Amino acid sequence: MVAGVRCQSMSEHAPFDSAKYRQVLGHFPTGVTVITAAPRGEPVGLAVGSFSSVSLDPPLVAFFPDRSSSSWPKIEAAGAFCVNILGEDQEDVCRRFAMKGDDKFAGLGWEAAAATGSPLLDGVIAWIDCEIHSAVDAGDHYCVMGLVKELDVTHDGPPLLFFRGGYGRFAI
Numbered sequence: 320m321v322a323g324v325r326c327q328s329m330s331e332h333a334p335f336d337s338a339k340y341r342q343v344l345g346h347f348p349t350g351v352t353v354i355t356a357a358p359r360g361e362p363v364g365l366a367v368g369s370f371s372s373v374s375l376d377p378p379l380v381a382f383f384p385d386r387s388s389s390s391w392p393k394i395e396a397a398g399a400f401c402v403n404i405l406g407e408d409q410e411d412v413c414r415r416f417a418m419k420g421d422d423k424f425a426g427l428g429w430e431a432a433a434a435t436g437s438p439l440l441d442g443v444i445a446w447i448d449c450e451i452h453s454a455v456d457a458g459d460h461y462c463v464m465g466l467v468k469e470l471d472v473t474h475d476g477p478p479l480l481f482f483r484g485g486y487g488r489f490a491i
């Protein structure tokens with residue numbers, strides 16, 4: 320922890336306006352990814368907007384799964400994950416992976432990424448295949464870092480975006 324900085328939970332702190340927190344943070348636009356893994360060959364995944372590049376040397380990326388995520392413990396068990404960056408025509412894929420359930424992959428095309436076996440979804444813009452580097456508590460989420468093993472761009476179409484609670488497209 321950085322000296323002099325203390326992270327307080329809401330119960331320790333003066334009343335915190337969580338609706339305002341959501342409203343203000345919703346003004347930060349993100350891309351949309353699906354984080355996948357295949358523990359014991361069974362594909363799992365969830366939609367994630369909290370993806371970021373972190374470090375070039377060593378090559379690290381990060382995302383933040385909610386403590387309530389049912390996919391995260393399975394991804395953690397796999398020890399690896401693939402970041403699938405969605406294109407603007409993949410809103411339906413995002414919605415599918417933003418729900419809970421065991422049949423998220425039903426009827427969906429994918430192949431196993433060579434380095435980790437994690438699902439690489441058909442039609443994504445780009446993918447980043449990782450081993451789990453570390454996972455630490457981050458309030459009501461975890462901060463998960465991945466060591467990049469392989470990555471590539473699949474096509475140069477525009478990305479799917481998420482902004483103020485809705486889906487959008489990139490325009491210049």
Ligand SMILES: Cc1cc2nc3c(=O)[nH]c(=O)nc-3n(C[C@H](O)[C@H](O)[C@H](O)COP(=O)(O)O)c2cc1C
Pocket residue numbers: 351364365366367368369370383384385386387388389390391413416417418419420481
């Ligand atoms: C655009 C978008 C971004 C999301 N980002 C995250 C995220 O960063 N972390 C997270 O835990 N859930 C995120 N979610 C919500 C999860 O996808 C959702 O809770 C899902 O049902 C979790 O599935 P699971 O229980 O199988 O893990 C996001 C959903 C959407 C639509």
